[in-house]
Amino acid sequence: MNEHTQQKIGVVGGGLMGHGIAYLFAAAGHHVNVFEPFSDMRNSLPRRLLAIIELLGDDPRLLKRIAAHDSLEIAMGGADWVFEAAPEKLPVKQEIFAAIEKLVAPSTILASNSSAIPSTEIGRHLKNRERMIGTHFWNPPHLVPLVEVIQNERTSGEVVERTMQLLRRAGKVPVHVRRDIPGFVGNRLQHAMKREAIALVAAGVCDAQTIDTVVREGFGARTAVLGPMEQADLVGLDLQLNVAEVLYDDLDRTAGPHPFLRDKVKAGKLGMKTGEGFRKWTAKEADAVRSRLSRFLAEQAKARRQNVRHADERTA
Numbered sequence: 059m060n061e062h063t064q065q066k067i068g069v070v071g072g073g074l075m076g077h078g079i080a081y082l083f084a085a086a087g088h089h090v091n092v093f094e095p096f097s098d099m100r101n102s103l104p105r106r107l108l109a110i111i112e113l114l115g116d117d118p119r120l121l122k123r124i125a126a127h128d129s130l131e132i133a134m135g136g137a138d139w140v141f142e143a144a145p146e147k148l149p150v151k152q153e154i155f156a157a158i159e160k161l162v163a164p165s166t167i168l169a170s171n172s173s174a175i176p177s178t179e180i181g182r183h184l185k186n187r188e189r190m191i192g193t194h195f196w197n198p199p200h201l202v203p204l205v206e207v208i209q210n211e212r213t214s215g216e217v218v219e220r221t222m223q224l225l226r227r228a229g230k231v232p233v234h235v236r237r238d239i240p241g242f243v244g245n246r247l248q249h250a251m252k253r254e255a256i257a258l259v260a261a262g263v264c265d266a267q268t269i270d271t272v273v274r275e276g277f278g279a280r281t282a283v284l285g286p287m288e289q290a291d292l293v294g295l296d297l298q299l300n301v302a303e304v305l306y307d308d309l310d311r312t313a314g315p316h317p318f319l320r321d322k323v324k325a326g327k328l329g330m331k332t333g334e335g336f337r338k339w340t341a342k343e344a345d346a347v348r349s350r351l352s353r354f355l356a357e358q359a360k361a362r363r364q365n366v367r368h369a370d371e372r373t374a
């Protein structure tokens with residue numbers, strides 16, 4: 059078994075993340091078996107996968123490499139890797155891996171896509187904990203390049219390296235997160251910014267729409283090509299320090315979630331799904347946001363593939 063050849067991938071849960079994970083591995087040439095216990099989700103899987111085919115203009119024949127099963131035993135049989143994308147509940151995930159451990163070879167790598175539960179906890183009762191790893195895909199996993207590969211306190215270096223290699227070869231951009239901490243890296247950064255954004259709106263400094271404009275049209279316009287650390291190096295750390303001296307004491311330090319957010323949730327203002335969150339949304343406006351995002355991510359994904367193809371042709 060090696061990550062350069064066709065692998066047998068087991069995916070647990072065929073929901074929002076599971077179907078995208080299944081797709082990206084099938085598109086990379088691997089065989090994917092999805093375990094999905096609910097018949098409605100199993101039955102809707104082909105339709106959801108076809109929608110990705112249409113979005114990306116891929117060959118529908120690649121879907122022949124994906125099969126959905128109601129039997130965990132059949133779905134996991136012979137798997138080289140297992141990617142779990144089941145509901146975000148620790149006992150559910152522990153139970154799943156306890157069952158899978160009995161069904162797969164000792165060499166099978168066991169990965170959880172949990173966004174918040176440490177894989178250290180998920181794998182706590184496994185016999186061989188060195189093969190348990192966190193792989194945090196971003197939604198939608200077939201379009202967003204990043205995968206955070208989280209090495210927990212027991213994961214072996216070899217399991218990290220092989221998983222990174224598998225993901226790289228499937229066109230993903232894996233990063234090695236060396237400690238199994240809440241929020242890993244991406245969500246810590248994202249929520250640090252949202253924490254300040256919520257506090258600014260709560261304090262009446264600006265409205266929610268202004269926050270979105272500032273991020274999208276300001277520093278967000280360059281973040282796809284310039285990360286915050288290289289941006290700091292670009293402007294100079296002396297300037298970074300000067301700004302930090304003036305600004306940091308003024309940034310929000312509310313302990314726990316801001317009351318402004320708690321009040322919104324208490325009032326049933328949950329965002330697009332209820333017509334109002336930080337901003338007000340008609341169904342049409344909400345649909346326009348969703349399709350703008352989907353189109354943008356699909357265009358980016360196609361452009362990246364095109365670049366890879368051109369690079370391959372140059373080196374051929």
Ligand SMILES: NC(=O)c1ccc[n+]([C@@H]2O[C@H](COP(=O)([O-])OP(=O)(O)OC[C@H]3O[C@@H](n4cnc5c(N)ncnc54)[C@H](O)[C@@H]3O)[C@@H](O)[C@H]2O)c1
Nearest residue numbers: 071072073074075076096099143144145146171172173197
């Ligand atoms: N939604 C996101 O943006 C996102 C991003 C990164 C990570 N995650 C993580 O991915 C995991 C899955 O999230 P999702 O958004 O795809 O959820 P989802 O509800 O869309 O999918 C979960 C699927 O698991 C199935 N399921 C239920 N019980 C099961 C069981 N016992 N065994 C196997 N499958 C079972 C459900 O029928 C469903 O199809 C969670 O751990 C979540 O935290 C989600």
